[in-house]
Amino acid sequence: MAGFAALAVWGGRAEIASAQESGRLLETAGVSDVDGGGGGGLAQWAPITGYGTRDAIGANLHATYVGLTDFGLASAGASAGFYDRLEVSYAHDWFDTGSAGGRLGLGNGYQFHLDVAAAKLRLLGNLVYDQDSWQPEISVGVQFKAADRQAVLHAIGASSPDGVDAYIAATKLFLAESLLLNATLRATKANQFGLLGFGGDRDRDYSLQFEGSAALLLSRHLAIGAEIRTKPDNLGFAREGNAYDLFAAYFISKNLSATLAFVALGPIARQGDQNGVYLSLQTGF
Amino acid sequence: MRHWLFVCLVLACLPCTAPAADQLFQDLGGKEGIARISSLALDLYFTDPRLADSFDNINRAFLQPRFTAFICRTAGGPCVYKGHSMRRAHKGLIITQANFNAVVEDLEKAMDRAGVPFRTQNRLLARLAPMERDIVTR
Numbered sequence: 001m002a003g004f005a006a007l008a009v010w011g012g013r014a015e016i017a018s019a020q021e022s023g024r025l026l027e028t029a030g031v032s033d034v035d036g037g038g039g040g041g042l043a044q045w046a047p048i049t050g051y052g053t054r055d056a057i058g059a060n061l062h063a064t065y066v067g068l069t070d071f072g073l074a075s076a077g078a079s080a081g082f083y084d085r086l087e088v089s090y091a092h093d094w095f096d097t098g099s100a101g102g103r104l105g106l107g108n109g110y111q112f113h114l115d116v117a118a119a120k121l122r123l124l125g126n127l128v129y130d131q132d133s134w135q136p137e138i139s140v141g142v143q144f145k146a147a148d149r150q151a152v153l154h155a156i157g158a159s160s161p162d163g164v165d166a167y168i169a170a171t172k173l174f175l176a177e178s179l180l181l182n183a184t185l186r187a188t189k190a191n192q193f194g195l196l197g198f199g200g201d202r203d204r205d206y207s208l209q210f211e212g213s214a215a216l217l218l219s220r221h222l223a224i225g226a227e228i229r230t231k232p233d234n235l236g237f238a239r240e241g242n243a244y245d246l247f248a249a250y251f252i253s254k255n256l257s258a259t260l261a262f263v264a265l266g267p268i269a270r271q272g273d274q275n276g277v278y279l280s281l282q283t284g285f
Numbered sequence: 286m287r288h289w290l291f292v293c294l295v296l297a298c299l300p301c302t303a304p305a306a307d308q309l310f311q312d313l314g315g316k317e318g319i320a321r322i323s324s325l326a327l328d329l330y331f332t333d334p335r336l337a338d339s340f341d342n343i344n345r346a347f348l349q350p351r352f353t354a355f356i357c358r359t360a361g362g363p364c365v366y367k368g369h370s371m372r373r374a375h376k377g378l379i380i381t382q383a384n385f386n387a388v389v390e391d392l393e394k395a396m397d398r399a400g401v402p403f404r405t406q407n408r409l410l411a412r413l414a415p416m417e418r419d420i421v422t423r
Contacts, residue, residue: 053382084382132415176411178404219403220393 041261041278042229042245043211045182046139046171047127048120049089050081050284057082060284062091066263068276072096073195077116087120087141095195100271106152112195118143127173136172143167145194156237156269158197159204163189169211178218180225184211191234192268200234207232221251231266241266245278257282307361309412312405313396316357316364323353325395335387339380359412372419380422389413 041064050058058081066073077091093114101110120141127137143165147153150161167186174180186209189198199205209232215225229243247261261278268274313319327349330340357364368374389410396406 053386055381055383126417129414129417131411174411175414176408178407217403217407 041247041259041280042227042243042263043182043213044120044141044167044169044184044186045213046122046125046137046169048081048084048087048122048139049079050087052081052084054084058285060282062280062282064278064280066276066278068263068265068268068274070100070271071098071268071274084126085122087118089116089118089120091116091118093193093195095192097269100269103271104269112152113148114193114195115146116143116194127171128175131173131175134172136170138168138170140168141166145190145198147194147197153197156196157201157235158191159189159199159234161197163194163198165190165194167211178216180213180215180217180223182211182213185209186211188232189234190232192231192240192265196235196269198234201236203232203234215247215249223249223251225249238270239267241273247278255283255285257284309405309408310357310360310362313360313401313409314399316362318399318401319357319360319362320353322392322395322399322401323349323356325398326392327352329391329394330388333387333391336384336391339378339384356409360409370419371416375420375422378422380420382417382421385417385421 048058049060052058060079060081062075062077062079064073064075072094073096074094075091077089079087079089081087093116095112095114097104097106097108097110097112099108102108104110118141120139122137122139125135125137130137145163145165147161153161165186165188167184169182169184171180171182187206188209189204189206191197191200209230211227211229213225213227215223217223225247227245227247231240231242233240243263243265245261245263247259249257249259251257259278259280259282261280263276263278265274265276310319313322327345330336331345333340351366351368354364354366355368358366392413393406393410396409
């Protein structure tokens, strides 16, 4: 998981300015999400990552750690936004089973890994400028995901270690109200974001899932919000539920932000509900 | 002739039927507050290296009253803006989104210095944001 991003609002002290003509507003850079693309922590949002305007290139690096009841999840990745039109990203996730690995017969500290390569295209709208209409910013994207541990994934009933997600995301900033809303529809087969493979003995096929976010801009540097992400429930071996979070994103500068969240990811691998704390650092230009 | 009387009454009343000054205008500190914000913003515009190309050839004494009236009018205040439309005023200039955003950021900084609360700032910015389509020329 990577960051919760944040919204944007014209960014405050734009000390950065610089050769790249960093033009976009603080908080519009957003953060990377679980899947590495620009968005909230759980949800994928429409804006293209980084502070690039339509004349410039922006980029973002993230490092995230989520400490859960029985597991640890870490993510690191990079994304680049081109001319406020196209975003490409890559993320690597580590899923540490800790002592639950022993209980599951995998061995204490057994790890699953996931690679995510993704692209997002902005179709229409501008998050910040379109304040005189209901027009949201709308983007579509694809995410190519590859999990390791093929033998274990097969044993728990996953159909494949690889999968492709496709989504459409609509994000609207109500600047006069200092409020941001996002809604995303995702076609996916992923089990636990893909960490436990794709498809399963209960359901092999794509299903349509929803991601929603609401965030309030409290100051130029602080946004708080909540997100929900529904997930498929494909594996007979372990049920999977929806994920929720409450987050606070602090924009230290245009180049650095930190997000702290309380997450509830639902049950994972028969270990009961997994709640925890999410911390993400993002740097971008 | 009763309808003439009616028309006269309506005409006489035009000034009082003009919309009452917007709450945003009040929240920005009225004419005085907006004049201060405007002056602080221009201080920044004329020294911001990102805007040097845009403001180098502009006479501040010419711009300041127009800019003040424009912000006042945009905030719903009882001011008359006699300048050109945003599209006409920026026609033929080379203005990027980065330039536009720099102007907005400096305005935010000016409002910070004038003590305008963040959420009040956003209400003004929400009215200025769509002007990007008229102001940015490339």
